[in-house]
Structure formats: C-alpha cells, structure tokens
C-alpha cells in the first residue's frame with residue numbers, strides 16, 4: 646500500500662516530536678511536511694528542533710524544511726500540536742482550505758459540530774464531521790482528541806458506564822511535567838514540590854468527559870447525564886498522569902463485575918486492528934500498589950490505560966487508580982489513532 650503523506654503543525658514542540666517519533670515506521674502514514682512558528686520556519690527540522698524524545702530523531706525528519714503554518718503546499722492530512730494560543734485560527738484556515746486537521750489542541754474540542762474522539766470509546770461521534778462540513782462550508786474538517794488528563798479517566802470509565810451507568814465522578818490527578826509543553830514548569834517551582842493548580846485543566850476534564858461519554862443524536866452530542874468534579878495537580882514526574890477516581894453508579898455492581906468489564910472491554914480499534922490500537926485498552930493490575938508510572942506508563946507502547954486498587958468508597962461507591970501516558974495516549978498517539986480510524990472508515994479518501 647502506498648503510504649499517505651502527512652504534515653504536522655507545531656512539529657517542533659513536545660507533542661510534535663512524539664508525532665515524528667510514532668510516525669517513523671508507520672505502515673499507513675509518512676511525514677512529508679512540517680510547520681511551526683516563525684522562530685523555526687526557514688530552518689531544517691534538525692536545526693529548529695530541540696529534540697527531547699529518548700529515541701533518536703528519525704534520520705528522515707532532520708533534513709525536512711520547517712514551513713510557516715500556511716496551507717497550500719501541505720498534504721491533505723495534517724496533525725496539529727500547535728500552541729493553543731494560535732491553534733484555533735490556523736486549524737480553521739487549514740480545514741477551510743480542504744485539509745483534514747486531526748488536532749490535539751483544546752480550541753475546537755467543545756464546538757458542537759467537532760468530534761471529540763477516543764476511537765476506543767465513541768467512534769460513532771466521528772459522524773459529526775458531516776454536519777461540520779455542511780454548516781461551515783468547508784472542504785476539509787477538524788477532528789480533536791481530548792485533554793491528556795481526560796483520556797485516562799474516560800478510558801477507565803467507559804467500560805463501567807456502558808454496563809452500570811454513571812451518576813457521579815470525582816477525580817484527583819497527579820500530572821507529569823511534560824504535559825506543560827517545553828520548557829514547561831520551571832525547575833525551582835516543581836522540584837520536591839506539588840503544584841495544586843493547572844490553569845483551565847479542571848474545567849476541561851469536567852466538560853470533555855461528559856461530551857465523550859455523551860450520545861450522538863441528530864448531528865449533536867447530548868452530554869452524559871452524570872456530574873464530574875476534578876482536582877488537578879502538577880507533580881515532579883516526567884511522563885504519565887496518575888489519577889485517583891471515585892464513582893457512584895446508576896445500577897449496583899460488585900468489584901468483580903467492574904474488573905470484568907475493564908478486562909473484556911474492546912471497541913472499534915481492536916476490531917479493525919488499527920496499527921496504533923492497544924490490544925487491551927484497559928489493563929487491570931492486581932498488585933496492591935499498582936499502577937505506578939515507573940513500571941506501567943509504557944504499557945501497550947503507551948496506548949493503554951492501566952487501572953488498579955479498586956475498592957469500596959465510603960463517600961461515593963467505588964474508588965480506583967488509573968494511569969496513562971500523557972504525550973502518547975494523551976496526545977500524539979491519540980491523534981494518530983483518530984486518523985487511523987478515519988482512514989479505515991473512509992474519511993480520508
């Protein structure tokens with residue numbers, strides 16, 4: 646199969662680098678076009694990028710020129726990991742010009758006609774793009790993935806919500822520093838410290854969770870009928886967001902029922918055997934002190950959500966811990982899986 650050429654907006658950033666790394670040997674997609682700010686435009690990727698991924702920069706990426714973020718010469722499929730200060734307008738400009746923009750940025754996630762997608766959770770929401778193209782008169786489209794904290798929460802909630810319904814969710818996060826981009830949180834603020842504030846994060850988790858677990862009706866998403874409260878904290882961890890979660894259900898369940906729902910959970914990416922799909926979207930650890938970032942963050946190449954410590958909650962009903970990789974499953978890997986689902990379902994033809 647001839648590979649589909651792809652471009653990356655924000656290619657020099659933390660998430661952009663993950664895209665380059667994850668796409669290096671991708672069976673369907675090939676990186677051909679890169680763009681970033683005018684600080685980087687005009688240089689080669691090797692010159693412009695302060696590479697921060699452990700694996701070496703792919704040899705094929707280093708000589709590619711970095712362009713300005715203007716449509717025209719770019720391939721049809723564009724991944725976006727632009728700073729959210731500029732992503733909103735640039736992504737619209739690309740979609741208007743006919744590009745399929747698969748975005749990590751928060752700007753369009755809650756637009757009523759933009760799919761906020763986790764292929765393992767709400768693949769049917771992709772159909773929203775029909776209304777989007779019709780209403781906005783775009784030849785292209787914008788599809789988004791959730792915030793890096795929302796994704797682990799929702800992947801762990803989806804199997805439970807499908808079987809027992811959700812009434813209430815409380816989530817306290819311990820979020821890695823790489824979630825703040827590069828150079829991110831100053832060393833003197835985070836070393837030996839916990840910062841109990843991440844601007845806008847709690848609101849994003851609370852609203853995105855209800856959209857993701859909502860129902861698609863009449864080309865709109867009816868928000869999930871449950872309440873969410875999020876506490877978000879920054880901790881001195883490099884990669885991996887850990888979350889303490891308490892839930893109240895609509896119908897009673899035993900611990901074994903919840904664990905079984907997690908274990909057997911499969912969805913469209915697994916049926917379609919998409920290249921980036923985790924075989925097990927949710928992995929259950931039995932040990933009393935897992936999941937831990939140190940051991941579990943790279944499970945299924947960073948694409949699985951790892952859960953454990955399921956036990957009764959005296960305030961709600963059940964409580965547990967979840968962990969997911971914020972720059973892979975929470976960002977570049979999430980967008981890549983979105984694009985793979987779109988290709989499999991004929992949205993890139």
Ligand code: NAP
Pocket residue numbers: 654655656657658659660661680681682683684685686714726727728729731732749750751791792793823824825826827971972975976
């Ligand atoms: P980052 O490391 O700060 O990278 C930002 C990128 O945007 C860089 O390529 C930068 O180019 C480019 N950029 C900045 N200002 C620009 C401008 N005026 N015009 C054009 N390009 C510009 O950020 P990141 O962590 O990769 O995050 C990227 C996006 O993904 C953000 O919207 C973020 O909220 C979202 N996200 C991040 C994570 C995560 O875990 N890090 C997870 C989910 C979603 P230069 O290098 O040339 O400045």
